[in-house]
Amino acid sequence: MSLCFFCSNLKPSILFPESDFRWIQTRISTRLVSLTPYSYRGCIKAAVGEEIGVLSPDDRTEVDEVDNGVASVVAEEKTQSWITKNDNKEKVDEQDDNNNSRFKLRNGREVFEEKAYLVGVACKGDTEDSFGIEESLKELAQLADTAGLLVVDSTYQNLLFVSSRLSSPNPRTYIGSGKVAEIKTAIRAFDVETVIFDDELSPGKFCPCNAFGLMQIFIHPGYLCLISFVLVLHLILYLKEGLLVEMLECVIALLSYWIFSTSERQPVSLAQMEYQLPRLTRMWTHLERQSGGQVKGMGEKQIEVDKRILRTQIGVLKKELESVRKHRQQYRNRRVSVPVPVVSLVGYTNAGKSTLLNRLTGADVLAEDRLFATLDPTTRRVQMKNGKEFLLTDTVGFIQKLPTTLIAAFRATLEEIAESSILVHVVDISHPLAEQQIEAVEKVLSELDTSSIPKLMLWNKVDKAGDAEKIKLEAKTRNNVVCISAVTGEGLDEFCNEIQNRLKDAMVWVEALIPFDKGELLSTIHQVGMVERTERTAPSTTAKVFYNMSSRNLVKNLRICLPLAMNYMRKLSIPTVTQIHFCFHFLHWFKQYGDNFDKMEYTEKGTLVRAHVPLRFARLLTPMRQMCVS
Numbered sequence: 001m002s003l004c005f006f007c008s009n010l011k012p013s014i015l016f017p018e019s020d021f022r023w024i025q026t027r028i029s030t031r032l033v034s035l036t037p038y039s040y041r042g043c044i045k046a047a048v049g050e051e052i053g054v055l056s057p058d059d060r061t062e063v064d065e066v067d068n069g070v071a072s073v074v075a076e077e078k079t080q081s082w083i084t085k086n087d088n089k090e091k092v093d094e095q096d097d098n099n100n101s102r103f104k105l106r107n108g109r110e111v112f113e114e115k116a117y118l119v120g121v122a123c124k125g126d127t128e129d130s131f132g133i134e135e136s137l138k139e140l141a142q143l144a145d146t147a148g149l150l151v152v153d154s155t156y157q158n159l160l161f162v163s164s165r166l167s168s169p170n171p172r173t174y175i176g177s178g179k180v181a182e183i184k185t186a187i188r189a190f191d192v193e194t195v196i197f198d199d200e201l202s203p204g205k206f207c208p209c210n211a212f213g214l215m216q217i218f219i220h221p222g223y224l225c226l227i228s229f230v231l232v233l234h235l236i237l238y239l240k241e242g243l244l245v246e247m248l249e250c251v252i253a254l255l256s257y258w259i260f261s262t263s264e265r266q267p268v269s270l271a272q273m274e275y276q277l278p279r280l281t282r283m284w285t286h287l288e289r290q291s292g293g294q295v296k297g298m299g300e301k302q303i304e305v306d307k308r309i310l311r312t313q314i315g316v317l318k319k320e321l322e323s324v325r326k327h328r329q330q331y332r333n334r335r336v337s338v339p340v341p342v343v344s345l346v347g348y349t350n351a352g353k354s355t356l357l358n359r360l361t362g363a364d365v366l367a368e369d370r371l372f373a374t375l376d377p378t379t380r381r382v383q384m385k386n387g388k389e390f391l392l393t394d395t396v397g398f399i400q401k402l403p404t405t406l407i408a409a410f411r412a413t414l415e416e417i418a419e420s421s422i423l424v425h426v427v428d429i430s431h432p433l434a435e436q437q438i439e440a441v442e443k444v445l446s447e448l449d450t451s452s453i454p455k456l457m458l459w460n461k462v463d464k465a466g467d468a469e470k471i472k473l474e475a476k477t478r479n480n481v482v483c484i485s486a487v488t489g490e491g492l493d494e495f496c497n498e499i500q501n502r503l504k505d506a507m508v509w510v511e512a513l514i515p516f517d518k519g520e521l522l523s524t525i526h527q528v529g530m531v532e533r534t535e536r537t538a539p540s541t542t543a544k545v546f547y548n549m550s551s552r553n554l555v556k557n558l559r560i561c562l563p564l565a566m567n568y569m570r571k572l573s574i575p576t577v578t579q580i581h582f583c584f585h586f587l588h589w590f591k592q593y594g595d596n597f598d599k600m601e602y603t604e605k606g607t608l609v610r611a612h613v614p615l616r617f618a619r620l621l622t623p624m625r626q627m628c629v630s
């Protein structure tokens with residue numbers, strides 16, 4: 001949204017290109033104002049009423065003086081001038097430079113840094129332990145920064161100590177009329193282009209006209225007509241050139257721009273805006289040039305450039321989507337074939353989930369001090385010291401005041417959570433509002449229906465916390481909490497042990513007779529499950545050797561097995577290099593599984609295994625379980 005300086009109305013900046021009229025406000029600051037023909041006269045009057053000198057480039061009667069094509073009006077305190085594009089090219093270029101410098105690079109994307117103003121309301125209904133309004137606005141500012149917006153200022157309405165009549169937000173405008181006036185002034189003073197509200201302006205919470213009521217105040221009705229007109233014009237242009245897909249993209253982009261500009265606490269929409277905003281800006285610019293026909297040569301060129309940008313971006317997006325789809329498909333297939341337990345990291349945004357994943361798996365997931373650094377789940381394999389493995393999934397962080405619509409959007413990316421064996425709730429314990437963040441996460445988790453999945457809480461960033469020792473002592477008194485530091489690695493072994501214990505609880509007990517020709521199943525059981533000690537029946541000679549193997553008499557058994565194997569190899573004239581190679585493999589295999597040999601029973605038909613295994617794997621073993629029963 002941007003402000004028409006004269007009408008004191010908000011309007012979508014994308015609709016009002018700056019090609020023809022330049023507003024230079026001498027002595028104060030250089031600024032840029034766009035006027036549209038229909039509001040021109042009214043704007044001039046309003047500006048004069050505000051004691052701002054106004055002159056038009058086309059010598060209209062409102063102009064006080066015209067001197068060499070540059071018109072100016074002297075107000076009481078300030079002097080301002082209208083300067084036409086042709087009259088002062090250098091200053092126009094200066095403006096262009098200013099605008100160009102507002103394009104920033106964010107995560108490899110070009111983002112136009114819009115000036116944003118934040119608005120919040122502290123209601124009486126807010127409980128004492130919820131986020132304070134100032135903290136909430138601070139967090140909103142971080143979100144806006146992630147989205148590539150430049151926060152110029154913020155304000156809030158305090159309804160905590162007012163009379164009961166005013167103790168809840170105004171159903172029509174959310175904020176009171178005084179606050180509306182204050183925001184209008186701020187918009188004018190700071191050149192604000194986006195106003196962000198700290199609450200979801202939803203029909204359920206307030207009156208349906210809430211968002212619309214604000215729009216009516218900030219946006220002149222004429223602009224709405226103009227939007228429709230421009231939209232239709234755009235459709236025609238794109239249809240004429242056979243760019244149906246691009247046309248649809250533009251319509252969606254425009255709609256999402258409108259929707260998201262009233263409800264900014266949506267990380268996904270913010271990410272979308274990051275992608276769409278620069279494109280939209282250019283889109284409207286070239287439209288204006290084409291329809292206005294004032295700068296035809298430039299206009300043609302701009303259109304070509306825009307089309308190419310559009311096509312490239314669509315191509316990139318499609319490729320990204322395709323790769324995500326493929327990745328998920330491969331991931332699911334892999335999970336079905338080798339059902340390694342899945343542990344999901346959930347938690348408040350910026351709690352350190354990605355840092356922990358990187359630390360445990362050596363992954364290279366983006367982890368930075370910024371809200372919503374992660375927008376896609378990533379899964380990596382973690383190998384514990386005892387040779388066991390589990391899959392660790394990093395998910396999108398949660399946030400307070402998560403809009404209901406966004407929970408639905410999260411559902412798609414957080415479907416991984418529903419299939420997890422354990423949920424690990426990562427908390428930034430050094431954060432002053434850690435308690436409130438925990439509550440916010442638990443609220444979202446309850447809405448995602450994860451009550452049946454076991455949970456473990458991790459108090460992360462203990463290295464950063466002021467009273468680290470006190471926190472560690474407190475964690476020890478709770479049986480569901482582990483203190484760690486994902487950066488220093490403190491407490492990670494304890495975390496892995498806890499995971500192993502909990503995984504066992506999340507598994508099912510099976511007794512299965514694994515045929516000798518299905519040896520790979522046996523190794524998978526050891527990899528993903530937990531084999532229990534079993535009763536031994538009369539074993540064969542080979543099995544007897546294995547039975548005796550345990551960590552306690554490891555060396556003794558090695559003395560028996562290795563010479564035996566070497567003898568056989570020598571008899572078969574196997575080269576020495578291969579023999580050494582075998583020895584290394586044998587030692588590795590022995591170390592990994594030796595502990596479990598005494599937990600198996602060897603029969604004529606196969607190996608009888610009694611173990612805890614993940615549910616999905618238990619289903620794979622069903623035929624063998626029947627064999628065992630018979």
Ligand SMILES: Nc1nc2c(ncn2[C@@H]2O[C@H](COP(=O)(O)OP(=O)(O)OP(=O)(O)O)[C@@H](O)[C@H]2O)c(=O)[nH]1
Pocket residue numbers: 347348349350351352353354355356366367368369370371372373374375395396397398460461462463464484485486487488
């Ligand atoms: N001092 C300290 N900093 C940490 C620790 N863990 C994470 N951080 C920092 O916290 C910031 C956020 O970490 P991330 O791993 O990106 O957090 P996240 O939970 O993945 O955040 P989102 O992806 O935004 O949800 C980064 O700057 C990390 O370096 C820790 O144990 N100690």
Ligand SMILES: [Mg+2]
Pocket residue numbers: 353354355366367373374394
């Ligand atoms: Mg992350």
